Amino acid sequence: MSPDSDPALLTIVEAGREIRARRLSAVELTEAVLARAQWLNPRLNAYLHLDADGALAQARAADRRRDHPALLGIPVCIKDVIDVAGLPTTAGAAGWLRSSQRDATAVARLRAAGAVVIGKGHTNEFAYGIDGQNPHWGNCANPYDPGRVCGGSSSGPAVSTAAGMALAGLGTDTTGSLRVPASLCGLVGIRPTPGEVPLDGVVPLAWSYDTVGPLARCVSDAALLLEVLADGPQADRGVCAERRANPALRPDHPLDGVRLGVLEQLLEISESYVEAGLVQAAKHLERLGADVQPVRLELLHHAGAIHHLVQHAEAARIHMPWFEAQQPRYSDQVRTRLEAGRLLPAAVYLAAQQARRRLIEEVAVKMRGLDAMLAPSTPMVAPPQNVETVTIRGATHPLRAALLSCVLAPSELACPVLSTPIGHHQGLPYGMQIIGRPFSESLLLRIAAASEPGVDLMSPPLPIREA
Amino acid sequence: MTGPGSAPGPGERPGPHVQTTSEVAARLTQAAGIPAGREVAVTAALAELLALAASLDELALEGISPAFDPPRWP
Numbered sequence: 001m002s003p004d005s006d007p008a009l010l011t012i013v014e015a016g017r018e019i020r021a022r023r024l025s026a027v028e029l030t031e032a033v034l035a036r037a038q039w040l041n042p043r044l045n046a047y048l049h050l051d052a053d054g055a056l057a058q059a060r061a062a063d064r065r066r067d068h069p070a071l072l073g074i075p076v077c078i079k080d081v082i083d084v085a086g087l088p089t090t091a092g093a094a095g096w097l098r099s100s101q102r103d104a105t106a107v108a109r110l111r112a113a114g115a116v117v118i119g120k121g122h123t124n125e126f127a128y129g130i131d132g133q134n135p136h137w138g139n140c141a142n143p144y145d146p147g148r149v150c151g152g153s154s155s156g157p158a159v160s161t162a163a164g165m166a167l168a169g170l171g172t173d174t175t176g177s178l179r180v181p182a183s184l185c186g187l188v189g190i191r192p193t194p195g196e197v198p199l200d201g202v203v204p205l206a207w208s209y210d211t212v213g214p215l216a217r218c219v220s221d222a223a224l225l226l227e228v229l230a231d232g233p234q235a236d237r238g239v240c241a242e243r244r245a246n247p248a249l250r251p252d253h254p255l256d257g258v259r260l261g262v263l264e265q266l267l268e269i270s271e272s273y274v275e276a277g278l279v280q281a282a283k284h285l286e287r288l289g290a291d292v293q294p295v296r297l298e299l300l301h302h303a304g305a306i307h308h309l310v311q312h313a314e315a316a317r318i319h320m321p322w323f324e325a326q327q328p329r330y331s332d333q334v335r336t337r338l339e340a341g342r343l344l345p346a347a348v349y350l351a352a353q354q355a356r357r358r359l360i361e362e363v364a365v366k367m368r369g370l371d372a373m374l375a376p377s378t379p380m381v382a383p384p385q386n387v388e389t390v391t392i393r394g395a396t397h398p399l400r401a402a403l404l405s406c407v408l409a410p411s412e413l414a415c416p417v418l419s420t421p422i423g424h425h426q427g428l429p430y431g432m433q434i435i436g437r438p439f440s441e442s443l444l445l446r447i448a449a450a451s452e453p454g455v456d457l458m459s460p461p462l463p464i465r466e467a
Numbered sequence: 468m469t470g471p472g473s474a475p476g477p478g479e480r481p482g483p484h485v486q487t488t489s490e491v492a493a494r495l496t497q498a499a500g501i502p503a504g505r506e507v508a509v510t511a512a513l514a515e516l517l518a519l520a521a522s523l524d525e526l527a528l529e530g531i532s533p534a535f536d537p538p539r540w541p
Binding site for chain 2: 364
């Protein structure tokens with residue numbers, strides 16, 4: 001199988017064009033993706049459950065359709081905290097399982113648009129992690145270097161998309177679980193405005209922050225996926241109409257009048273090569289007409305405290321119904337977080353929610369002079385598997401804290417955040433967050449599309465092709 | 468939120484003991500009946516959270532709603 005002619009490596013836009021022209025069938029595309037999954041999954045562990053028979057049946061049905069919906073015949077990987085009818089939802093946990101009778105709404109929308117579900121993707125235990133490592137199901141490996149972490153908790157959808165085991169992924173993002181794997185695997189990931197994509201049929205982690213969103217190989221694919229995912233009653237608000245009215249994403253789209261703020265505090269905690277990559281991306285956007293300026297947030301340093309307090313308390317509450325009986329089945333790490341979260345005084349949780357409002361208010365005021373902010377998605381490229389600490393600018397940090405450091409604060413803001421690749425270092429990709437006002441996804445996609453030609457992106461992971 | 472108390476200065480009488488976050492965490496962990504073998508890890512994690520909570524004390528939060536549904540942006 002020649003990589004250059006492998007349909008599993010096409011973008012959604014390219015595959016859709018081939019399918020509509022009848023040069024490629026949904027069955028052929030699904031077979032190509034399944035072949036790569038058979039080949040690569042033992043090495044990368046991106047799928048917890050592959051549904052080859054079900055996928056081929058869906059593909060045959062897609063080939064019989066007379067209409068041409070946006071995702072006709074496109075193979076997708078669904079994170080295993082999201083229900084797919086007929087498949088188990090394990091949440092990456094040990095012994096926790098629900099047999100789904102119906103699709104989550106987000107999955108139903110993908111299927112209605114013609115997508116083919118290949119299987120359920122790897123996740124950190126209960127999505128309560130950021131590195132793609134899982135003591136119960138094994139670690140998910142980075143397709144650019146299987147000895148390195150891929151990021152999580154939407155690890156499986158990210159790795160399957162990057163490695164050609166799906167053309168797109170559906171994941172969740174509570175504290176960066178789409179943006180971190182997008183950054184480390186060279187993908188576009190969108191954390192939509194909370195409420196934009198329905199959460200029913202999704203195992204929750206923390207209701208103040210939970211979102212569902214897409215992972216894709218390019219901005220145009222991400223735009224297509226988001227349009228499908230947000231196409232429902234919950235999406236009929238404000239800027240969603242703008243997205244439908246302005247679907248064209250052109251790489252050379254002028255950005256005249258777009259005001260961008262570079263979030264300096266997050267640059268300062270990132271490796272110098274990440275800082276240089278983001279500055280270069282910002283300069284490219286400036287050349288297209290954007291007004292770029294530095295920005296600082298006075299309350300940013302409180303984001304970590306707010307987030308950990310709210311998330312610990314809410315996760316503990318969510319797990320309460322089964323926690324007593326299931327305690328021994330949790331990993332020590334997650335169990336400890338849930339036990340500590342249960343003991344947090346209510347006043348502490350409420351104070352954290354108040355502080356979150358203060359932070360949002362500060363950002364809202366700051367954003368009156370801006371259309372979006374730019375920040376790194378991760379402070380470095382993918383670190384090796386099984387390390388507990390990483391070094392950034394000469395200082396040692398716990399791995400978890402480092403991976404969360406750039407995505408945590410934007411998760412507080414109840415706004416959309418898009419992560420897009422902006423460069424690579426020693427053969428490993430890293431990304432940039434574009435943070436907008438609530439329901440400004442269309443603008444974020446425009447900015448990301450404009451940034452694509454300015455970035456020297458790597459082709460799909462060569463080590464995988466040569467495996 | 469409780470935090471570490473400062474030592475009394477010269478000539479000052481020691482005030483009432485202000486519990487540290489570690490002491491508060493230990494008390495809460497013990498009261499909750501966390502199983503033996505888990506106490507140390509849970510107390511440490513809880514103490515860390517309580518220290519984070521103490522760091523929010525510097526914010527003026529009076530009059531701000533604690534509802535988790537975030538405010539609409541202007």
